[in-house]
Amino acid sequence: MKVDGRHFRSIWRSADGWSVDVIDQRRLPHELVISKLTNVAEAAEAIRSMVVRGAPLIGATAAYGMALAMRDDKSDVAIERSYLRLFGTRPTAINLKWALDEMRRVLRPLPPSARSDAAYARADDIAEEDVVINQGIARCGLALIEAIAAKKPGEVVNVLTHCNAGWLATVDWGTATAPIYLAHQRGIAVHVWVDETRPRNQGAALTAWELGHHGVPHTVISDNAGGHLMQHGRVDLVIVGTDRVAANGDVCNKIGTYLKALAASDNGVPFYVALPSPTIDFSVADGLAQIPIEQRGGEEVTHMTGRTEDGRIETVRIVPEGSPVANYGFDVTPARLVSGLITERGVLKADRASLAAAFPERIASAAE
Amino acid sequence: MKVDGRHFRSIWRSADGWSVDVIDQRRLPHELVISKLTNVAEAAEAIRSMVVRGAPLIGATAAYGMALAMRDDKSDVAIERSYLRLFGTRPTAINLKWALDEMRRVLRPLPPSARSDAAYARADDIAEEDVVINQGIARCGLALIEAIAAKKPGEVVNVLTHCNAGWLATVDWGTATAPIYLAHQRGIAVHVWVDETRPRNQGAALTAWELGHHGVPHTVISDNAGGHLMQHGRVDLVIVGTDRVAANGDVCNKIGTYLKALAASDNGVPFYVALPSPTIDFSVADGLAQIPIEQRGGEEVTHMTGRTEDGRIETVRIVPEGSPVANYGFDVTPARLVSGLITERGVLKADRASLAAAFPERIASAAE
Numbered sequence: 001m002k003v004d005g006r007h008f009r010s011i012w013r014s015a016d017g018w019s020v021d022v023i024d025q026r027r028l029p030h031e032l033v034i035s036k037l038t039n040v041a042e043a044a045e046a047i048r049s050m051v052v053r054g055a056p057l058i059g060a061t062a063a064y065g066m067a068l069a070m071r072d073d074k075s076d077v078a079i080e081r082s083y084l085r086l087f088g089t090r091p092t093a094i095n096l097k098w099a100l101d102e103m104r105r106v107l108r109p110l111p112p113s114a115r116s117d118a119a120y121a122r123a124d125d126i127a128e129e130d131v132v133i134n135q136g137i138a139r140c141g142l143a144l145i146e147a148i149a150a151k152k153p154g155e156v157v158n159v160l161t162h163c164n165a166g167w168l169a170t171v172d173w174g175t176a177t178a179p180i181y182l183a184h185q186r187g188i189a190v191h192v193w194v195d196e197t198r199p200r201n202q203g204a205a206l207t208a209w210e211l212g213h214h215g216v217p218h219t220v221i222s223d224n225a226g227g228h229l230m231q232h233g234r235v236d237l238v239i240v241g242t243d244r245v246a247a248n249g250d251v252c253n254k255i256g257t258y259l260k261a262l263a264a265s266d267n268g269v270p271f272y273v274a275l276p277s278p279t280i281d282f283s284v285a286d287g288l289a290q291i292p293i294e295q296r297g298g299e300e301v302t303h304m305t306g307r308t309e310d311g312r313i314e315t316v317r318i319v320p321e322g323s324p325v326a327n328y329g330f331d332v333t334p335a336r337l338v339s340g341l342i343t344e345r346g347v348l349k350a351d352r353a354s355l356a357a358a359f360p361e362r363i364a365s366a367a368e
Numbered sequence: 369m370k371v372d373g374r375h376f377r378s379i380w381r382s383a384d385g386w387s388v389d390v391i392d393q394r395r396l397p398h399e400l401v402i403s404k405l406t407n408v409a410e411a412a413e414a415i416r417s418m419v420v421r422g423a424p425l426i427g428a429t430a431a432y433g434m435a436l437a438m439r440d441d442k443s444d445v446a447i448e449r450s451y452l453r454l455f456g457t458r459p460t461a462i463n464l465k466w467a468l469d470e471m472r473r474v475l476r477p478l479p480p481s482a483r484s485d486a487a488y489a490r491a492d493d494i495a496e497e498d499v500v501i502n503q504g505i506a507r508c509g510l511a512l513i514e515a516i517a518a519k520k521p522g523e524v525v526n527v528l529t530h531c532n533a534g535w536l537a538t539v540d541w542g543t544a545t546a547p548i549y550l551a552h553q554r555g556i557a558v559h560v561w562v563d564e565t566r567p568r569n570q571g572a573a574l575t576a577w578e579l580g581h582h583g584v585p586h587t588v589i590s591d592n593a594g595g596h597l598m599q600h601g602r603v604d605l606v607i608v609g610t611d612r613v614a615a616n617g618d619v620c621n622k623i624g625t626y627l628k629a630l631a632a633s634d635n636g637v638p639f640y641v642a643l644p645s646p647t648i649d650f651s652v653a654d655g656l657a658q659i660p661i662e663q664r665g666g667e668e669v670t671h672m673t674g675r676t677e678d679g680r681i682e683t684v685r686i687v688p689e690g691s692p693v694a695n696y697g698f699d700v701t702p703a704r705l706v707s708g709l710i711t712e713r714g715v716l717k718a719d720r721a722s723l724a725a726a727f728p729e730r731i732a733s734a735a736e
Contacts, residue, residue: 029688194691196669198566198590201686204669208691220693222566222669223591224624228699231626231656256592258599262630288599301564301572301590304672306684314682316674318569320397323562323576325588331596 001167001174001181003032003213009172010057011064011127018071018120020064024051025168029209030307037061040069040082047089047096053202054169055243056130056276059095062086063126066103067119074112079104091294094244098278099126127171133276134173136344141179141239141274142186144347148236149188156217157183158236160193160226163254164206165241165274175274176241177207179342184216192218193235195226197254199300199327223256227263238264238271239342245273245280247366249335249350250287255328261337273333273350274342277359282366287332294329301325369535369542369549371400371581377540378425379432379495386439386488388432392419393536397577398675405429408437408450415457415464421570422537423611424498424644427463430454431494434471435487442480447472459662462612466646467494495539501644502541504712509547509607509642510554512715516604517556524585525551526604528561528594531622532574533609533642543642544609545575547710552584560586561603563594565622567668567695591624595631606632606639607710613641613648615734617703617718618655623696629705641701641718642710645727650734655700662697669693 001008014021014036020043024035035051037043043065046052052061069082083100090096106122107115148157165176173181183190192211197203204220211218221229229235238260244252251257251273264271284290302319319325338350348354356363369376382389382404388411392403403419405411411433414420420429437450451468458464474490475483516525533544541549551558560579565571572588579586589597597603606628612620619625619641632639652658670687687693706718716722724731 029691196566196687198564198592204687204691209688212688212691218691220669220687220691222623222695224566224622224627224699225694225696227626227630228623228661228696231699254592255590255596258595259592259627259631262595262634263627266630293596301588304674304684304686306672306686308682308684314676314684316672316676316682316684318672318674319564319572319588320577320580323397323572323580323586323588326561326593327590328593328596331592331599 001172001210001214010168011052011060011171013124020068022046022052022061023168025053025206026051029205030313037064037068039072040065040085043068044085044089047086054164055095055279056170056175057168058090059099059278060123060127060130060171062096063099063103063123066100066107067116067123070107070116070119074115076108079107091292094281095278102126130171130276131173133344134170134175134178137175137274137276137342138173138178138182140344140346141272141342142182144237144270144272144342145179145183145188145190156189156191158191158193158234160195160229160235160238160260161207162195162203162240162257162260163197164202166207166210168206168210169241175276176239177211178274179239180216181214190216192216193226193229194218194220195223195256195260196220197256198223202254226260230263230267230269235269238269239274242273242275242279243330244284244287244291245275245341245355246284246287246291247282247352247355248286249338249341249352249355251333251335251338251350252287252291252330253333255331258331258333261333265337270339271337272340272342272347273338277343277345277362280355280359280362282363288334291332293331296327296329298325298327301327369540369578369582378536379420379428379539381492388436390414390420390429391536393421393574394419397573398681405432405436407440408433408453411436412453412457415454422532423463423647424538424543425536426458427467427646428491428495428498428539430464431467431471431491434468434475435484435491438475438484438487442483444476447475459660462649463646470494498539498644499541501712502538502543502546505543505642505644505710506541506546506550508712508714509640509710510550512605512638512640512710513547513551513556513558524557524559526559526561526602528563528597528603528606528628529575530563530571530608530625530628531565532570534575534578536574536578537609543644544607545578546642547607548584549582558584560584561594561597562586562588563591563624563628564588565624566591570622594628598631598635598637603637606637607642610641610643610647611698612652612655612659613643613709613723614652614655614659615650615720615723616654617706617709617720617723619701619703619706619718620655620659620698621701623699626699626701629701633705638707639705640708640710640715641706645711645713645730648723648727648730650731656702659700661699664695664697666693666695669695
């Protein structure tokens, strides 16, 4: 998508042909800073410290991390060590495991001398596949927005989203935002309610930034406000992303997603989840019971970083000294609250039969 | 309640006997600063700018504001002018109107020479009545906590609360916190999940501060986390306060309360609302349809104030320049989601018949 008219992706091979450039998302919305990754340690640290975030982008970064590793050491041991190093960076996103498994599958049978080129080629493909998948999500989700627009001609379609499942969370287009960008491109009047998404504020910091710089009308709200808006008919549609969808259709996504799903259900607002197929985890039968929920550092709750009026970036404490905090990163929305799953192969019911019918090859790989 | 062992109220007559001292709640949790009110303009500004906040404390401050006004000008015109000036400060809290009506009712029939003393006396009574009411709420709510404690001997009772309905929001004890403070005093092991409560952070800034300084175990969480905790059995009971309860039992409270009520309902967690009877508004038949929702300035969403590591208080921008924001202050939780209303006269069903039976005199005053 565009930043003030110039096209960007969230990750790309640098002009030198081998190092990998990413946008340092910790610096947004205050500064657009490009960060260069030159080895597997830097790739792992970029994922761990959330220079990059978002399940699909984590997957792509891990794939390039394996490529950077193979450049330095093409041995079998290096494949395993790099796999484990990258796998240990974040516990929730299934795309990370998917991308690493894919890289290992490609690299293992090859002679060491062929591994570096093959790793870059497969990482490039994984990044490109993500873009193609998201364009598929855009087309399938567009139909939902068009249907609402047709019912209220001349009026704006209001979409609520939580966290950042935008182009910054993927390689391009985003997942939840893909239908929104396409609708905007097609001239449909869309407006996005952007949940702030405490404690890391990815909505206010990232989604608002990317929508604003691409030119999509939006309004930032506190996470608390969505229910009120739905009670008063101000939301036509909720679209969120996901870090992992279980075989039963349960959706793991940024903490607070479940509360919006409850409000949507209570007010008859359609609640859709946009996902690329690598996010489906057929090895998890019951999402609510089985998906581990990452607990993150308390400083994300106690402190907030922003820009002062005179332009300095400052971090301030907002919770009293001595007050304990807890920081759960994700929650699981039960499938019963999900109106549908927007995938690159169509909008599916959130249940095992529908997922299995649309993505039979993913079941097979989960059973491996 | 106590601050590090010393007893405090949120508002009191100063040592000079006529000026009014309040805690400047905008400075918490970073500094405990006492602010002196010496005339009606300062009282109105204290309410408007949220030096004081919380429906019962707003009522008490408005009452003292009328007393300060009468000290300066004892005329009929001054009664009306001060009433309107104070009434215009905040649109949602019903206690404000109740306290002002009460002051005007007392003052109008008196000769001007008697008005100043009578105003101070009635304001003192209104403050004292609030404390007595909250002690009643404490006793009625304690039974709910005791019942849970009895079912899980040796285990901690986990209460979730939203915003600040603590002693800082009232004159003392608080409403939602009153049963918690009493349970703590009685030696019951209670732990409070404190919702941060964006955008003004009254939970993190005020509730955590007062619980911490009084010595009640608590943990601050983002507003997004409560649903996840309830899904996993980590919340035994929700108790929130309210700014206004409609005749049908609908509850207007800080934005986001409705989302917690939905999560409680979805997980079989009891959801109680603690309220002093002045908060009941029998003139509003249907809360969801009729209670006006205050929209506040966008800077509460776009900016955050806290303390830097080296002790400076800084305000930082956290939303991209140019991104519009909306800031709804309250929402309405439908009565169907409320397990009960904890009042000074017992725990009531959230419906018109129960409210009318317990507080018949409030119906009569609403009909006036």
